[in-house]
Amino acid sequence: MILQALNEHYQRLLEEPDSGVAPPGYSLAEISFVLVLSKEGVLQDLYPVETATLVPEHKKRQGVNPPPYFLCDKLLYSLGIGKDQAEGVKRFSQYRDYNIGILEKIVTTEGRAVINFLQSWDPEKWKESSCITQFADIYNKPKTLNVVYQIDGVPGYVHQSQAIVDLWNRENSIEDASAIWGQCLVSGERCIIAKTHDIGISGIGEKANAALVSFNCDAFESYGKKQSYNAPVGKTVSIAYSKALNYLIASKTNRVRLSDTTMVFWADKKGGQAEEKILAWCLDPVEPTEDETEDATRRIDPIAARQAKTILERVRAGLPTGDQNFDPDTRCYLLGLAPNSARLSVRFWQVSNFGDLLQRIAQHYEDTRITGLEHLGGIVSPWRGLKALAVQEDSKNIPPLLGGQFMKSILSGQRYPQTLFNLALNRCRTGGEHGGVNTIRASIIKGFLKRKYRLQGQKQEEEMVSVSLNEKNPSAAYQLGRLFSLLEKVQRDALGTQINATIRDRYFGAASATPGSVFPLLMRLSRHHISKSNYGSIMDKKIQDVVNQLDAFPAHLNLEEQGQFILGYYHQNQANYQKADSAENNSENK
Known part of the structure; x- marks a missing residue:
């Protein structure tokens, strides 16, 4: 049901021209640099950009030999720049062979320029290129910065030219001879089943390219099936639901x-x-x-x-x-x-x-x-x-x-x-x-x-749980919370607001859980505070009104009663200071 709903949403997004969702065969990627080549394939310039654009599909990379991408890749692949020079040479060789293998299928100015550049580029000598070394971040972030190509004097990027777009679309339509056909459990159609779901899910947690559907342990496999053949999802559907989910996460x-x-x-x-x-x-x-x-x-x-x-x-x-x-x-x-x-x-x-x-x-x-x-x-x-x-x-x-x-x-x-x-x-x-x-x-x-x-x-x-102070609430726990608030208020009135610690700091936890062991002490302390407070008689009456609603100080309060205690304390606090604010405002207005 989840995959089906995501697949249907992807089809709807494709019909909306302003959705920005990547169509089949393409990904939305952050571009960091543009390599400017002459029509002969000579490196002319490298300039930074900060933009997200559609590029040929970036499938999930995993394993010891992650695949290169077409005409847009990390610096480690596209130029062989890396802290480990041997790894840089290896990744660039994979990238070069993959891209040349596709570009040689057509004859275009853009394609020939990229081929010439890849054939002549030496990843071990990239530090000799001043247009590259001017950017200090390049060496530190070879696995995070994407590079695309542009031909000098030609608008747009190489992968955006119509001839290259048509070439890439044909390349994506080629069926793998070793592909397994079956019935897709999402669409119900007979189609090529995805061995692995190639589009990773990003934006959830720190791990990029996470999998929503995966089988990487023999214990989860059955009936002799391997990997994602245990839950047969069509290749096109696996791409569709993944792109829809990535789109939603980014939105x-x-x-x-x-x-x-x-x-x-x-x-x-x-x-x-x-x-x-x-x-x-x-x-x-x-x-x-x-x-x-x-x-x-x-x-x-x-x-x-x-x-x-x-x-x-x-x-x-x-x-x-x-x-x-x-x-x-x-x-x-x-x-x-x-x-x-x-x-x-x-x-x-x-x-x-x-x-x-x-x-x-x-x-x-x-x-x-x-x-x-x-x-x-x-x-x-x-x-x-x-x-x-x-x-x-x-x-x-x-x-x-x-x-x-x-x-x-x-x-x-x-x-x-x-x-x-x-x-x-x-x-x-x-x-x-x-x-x-x-x-x-x-x-x-x-x-x-x-x-x-x-x-x-x-x-x-339910009716006892009110939005604001309810002085007639029959809950003993609620009234105890009110009482604690009043005792704290009379202490502040007597000693001022600059005291190091109030009864709240010392006794609140015990009073809300075991009131029988704390409130007798607090009541004795309150007599001293009432005698020193300017509003002692008023506070004494309020305290007595609450005490009169209590039969005794219970030995223990369960969790639910502790919640009622906190509500009573909070409501009484709000009432205390709302009345104080009102009194101040009235005195200012006179």
């Missing part, structure tokens, strides 16, 4: 990154950009950056966040999104992938329609809505939620699998993973610069409890 409107998981999604129709863009906004309203893998560069785009919030509010109210091109009944495919050595792991696969997906995303944001969130854009996107739970708030410290599990629970409407809740509790109990209770962590805890109670049919408990 900023078809991809969301969440920890180690990359999710791609696409519409099952031609021209589905409106649906895809809205879904991308709702899941990841961030500003575009050059390197989206770095957390420090990912910032909420306020415009996209407002648009997403407006769209989701309309969806929850049963209204249209406001985009006339958006069709809620359009089918949507969602694929979650993560790196796994040289292969890719499928974290989840889901087929739905855009209307249902937006409903579930809206439900996620409603479940996690909490007071104070309006200062952070109004919504907690999935990546922000996970980042807030990571040690040092570094996404590299997010546990494996959690990103995929979290996204799957959002898109399916299922319970959030227990690990998410446990992490939120731990980070709230942890002190230091990146620890403590904050808005995002509290919203995750609130969302977990809200959704859990709703899915279990616990309506009364």
Whole structure:
């Protein structure tokens, strides 16, 4: 189903002239340098460029003898430049023989110039060429910089001339005499079966050219079949699904990154950009950056966040999104992938329609809505939620699998993973610069409890989990959290804000887990703080109001109750300082 959907999407992309997807036989590659040759094949110049362009197919390289490419290759192959001179000579020889073998099949000025150059070039003497040695990076990056050819005075690159294009297309259409024919499990057609899937998947993890389908161990083979013949996929289909997947991963409107998981999604129709863009906004309203893998560069785009919030509010109210091109009944495919050595792991696969997906995303944001969130854009996107739970708030410290599990629970409407809740509790109990209770962590805890109670049919408990302070909440754990907040507030009122450590720093973890052992001490301390505070009588009344709702200080709180404790603490904190801000504003206005 996954390969079939990707193959169909590739065919749709080919029909869209502005899609930019590479057609069969070609790849989209980053070009670093252009070799300028005379019509006789003499090297005239080498100049740098930074552009992505269509070049003859770059298949996946693996093994001890990776194949050379046609008319566009790394410096190691095209000029034999490398730190290991012997390897450079070997790779250039392979490149030269391969390219000359193809170019000799036609007679063109461009082809003859390249042939003459390759026949005369000595890879051991490249340092004698001043037009090459002027670039210091060349020697350091021979395996990463691509080179193409241009004939002096002729516009365009050599591989773009019509004669060379026709030659390359004919070369690709030649059938391998040793190829195995069979029925493709994706298309159902009888065709040449791919022995290996030659187009690697890039952009997921640090490993380039990873495989989605591979058999590299005898234990996975059966019925005497070798390699990918165990799952027969047509050669053209293997290329099509790979290119479609690479296209989606590279697209900023078809991809969301969440920890180690990359999710791609696409519409099952031609021209589905409106649906895809809205879904991308709702899941990841961030500003575009050059390197989206770095957390420090990912910032909420306020415009996209407002648009997403407006769209989701309309969806929850049963209204249209406001985009006339958006069709809620359009089918949507969602694929979650993560790196796994040289292969890719499928974290989840889901087929739905855009209307249902937006409903579930809206439900996620409603479940996690909490007071104070309006200062952070109004919504907690999935990546922000996970980042807030990571040690040092570094996404590299997010546990494996959690990103995929979290996204799957959002898109399916299922319970959030227990690990998410446990992490939120731990980070709230942890002190230091990146620890403590904050808005995002509290919203995750609130969302977990809200959704859990709703899915279990616990309506009364669900209603107890509120967006803001609920002074009549019957949960003892919630009231204990409120009490801790008030005790901390009265300490700050009495001793000032410059104290080295508050009761929060010393007792929060113990108070939220074993309140019976901590609160008697805190209550005794509070008598001293109340006597020194300017607002002691007011705070004393608030503290007594909370204590009157408690029968006793319980010896232990389970994890769920600890979550309620943190919510009570957070809600009371927000109420404390909202009232303080209001009082300051009123005094300024008088």
